[in-house]
Amino acid sequence: MYMTPSSRSVVVLEKLTKSFNGKIAVYQNSYEIEEGTIFGLLGPNGAGKTTTIRLLTGVLKPSEGDAEIYGYRLSRNVNVIRSIVGVLPENRALYDRLTAQENLEFYGKLYGLKDSELYERIRNLLAFLDLHDVKDTFVGKFSMGMRQKVALARALIHQPKLLLLDEPTSNLDPVMSSKLKDYIKELSGKLGTTILISSHHLAEIENICSKIAIINNGHVISVGGINELKRKIWGYREFEIKLLEFKPDFKKIIESISGVADIMYSDNKIFYKCVDAEKVNPPLIKALVQADAKILSLKETERTLEDLYMKLIRGE
Numbered sequence: 501m502y503m504t505p506s507s508r509s510v511v512v513l514e515k516l517t518k519s520f521n522g523k524i525a526v527y528q529n530s531y532e533i534e535e536g537t538i539f540g541l542l543g544p545n546g547a548g549k550t551t552t553i554r555l556l557t558g559v560l561k562p563s564e565g566d567a568e569i570y571g572y573r574l575s576r577n578v579n580v581i582r583s584i585v586g587v588l589p590e591n592r593a594l595y596d597r598l599t600a601q602e603n604l605e606f607y608g609k610l611y612g613l614k615d616s617e618l619y620e621r622i623r624n625l626l627a628f629l630d631l632h633d634v635k636d637t638f639v640g641k642f643s644m645g646m647r648q649k650v651a652l653a654r655a656l657i658h659q660p661k662l663l664l665l666d667e668p669t670s671n672l673d674p675v676m677s678s679k680l681k682d683y684i685k686e687l688s689g690k691l692g693t694t695i696l697i698s699s700h701h702l703a704e705i706e707n708i709c710s711k712i713a714i715i716n717n718g719h720v721i722s723v724g725g726i727n728e729l730k731r732k733i734w735g736y737r738e739f740e741i742k743l744l745e746f747k748p749d750f751k752k753i754i755e756s757i758s759g760v761a762d763i764m765y766s767d768n769k770i771f772y773k774c775v776d777a778e779k780v781n782p783p784l785i786k787a788l789v790q791a792d793a794k795i796l797s798l799k800e801t802e803r804t805l806e807d808l809y810m811k812l813i814r815g816e
């Protein structure tokens with residue numbers, strides 16, 4: 501079943517703070533995560549990502565502040581919250597002396613799943629994660645990557661409304677990592693699951709998160725859509741027009757369009773910057789076409805999430 505898009509905020513952070521020995525480990529100023537969003541929590545090691553996830557699952561008690569998750573307050577209804585949240589914790593917590601299958605049975609029963617439903621979900625998850633052949637092996641004998649996959653299955657077993665994934669792709673091979681990302685997109689698109697992913701691996705996150713919070717030294721320095729943040733940080737966009745042939749007349753035309761800045765010419769390419777592409781590009785293209793320019797392509801210089809992150813974290 502496809503959910504209709506909703507803009508209901510289902511995770512509301514309210515100055516959620518954790519200090520250890522008087523030193524702030526994380527201070528999540530107030531922001532909201534909408535239902536069905538894949539939200540990236542990005543920051544370098546020690547930024548406070550894991551602490552945030554621990555706070556949201558009630559493993560740690562906040563020093564100050566609170567959060568509301570699907571209408572339940574963390575300070576009052578932590579048990580209800582635990583039942584609607586699936587978490588892949590940093591330590592991939594599992595019972596080493598139980599097999600993969602037994603771990604999943606244990607957690608599934610804890611969430612109150614009925615046998616028929618439980619066994620079918622376990623079968624599907626083990627197959628999806630390529631764990632079927634090792635399902636009867638003790639988890640204590642697993643490699644980091646295999647352990648992580650069982651822990652992922654555990655996070656997913658009760659089809660939680662909110663998934664909190666702490667560095668979910670860190671030990672996975674590229675094929676599994678890409679499969680998992682497709683699966684995450686499907687959960688958000690088809691079931692409306694809200695997903696928070698922490699990562700310091702930016703290229704991994706770029707294509708799946710619609711919104712991000714960048715944290716550094718325990719403080720949130722920016723929250724928003726990736727494109728929105730890019731626009732806010734750089735303030736202008738860069739374009740490249742490629743022509744079949746450049747004619748000197750074109751210079752005058754381009755320079756006559758208001759809002760075009762930093763124009764550069766190289767062979768049959770024109771580079772320029774502008775703040776408001778919607779106002780600048782249509783008249784620019786029209787004028788060029790009227791002057792008989794043969795336009796081969798118009799391309800925007802893409803800035804990666806990595807560029808954004810470097811700029812925000814390191815000021816580069």
Ligand SMILES: Nc1ncnc2c1ncn2[C@@H]1O[C@H](COP(=O)(O)OP(=O)(O)O)[C@@H](O)[C@H]1O
Pocket residue numbers: 520524525526543544545546547548549550551552
């Ligand atoms: N149990 C703890 N006791 C003391 N300090 C902690 C504890 N857990 C985390 N910290 C500190 O909090 C900060 C944030 O850590 P963490 O949330 O693990 O960062 P991240 O997951 O982004 O790498 C770090 O400075 C870390 O040393």
Ligand SMILES: [Mg+2]
Pocket residue numbers: 549550551590666
């Ligand atoms: Mg961490």
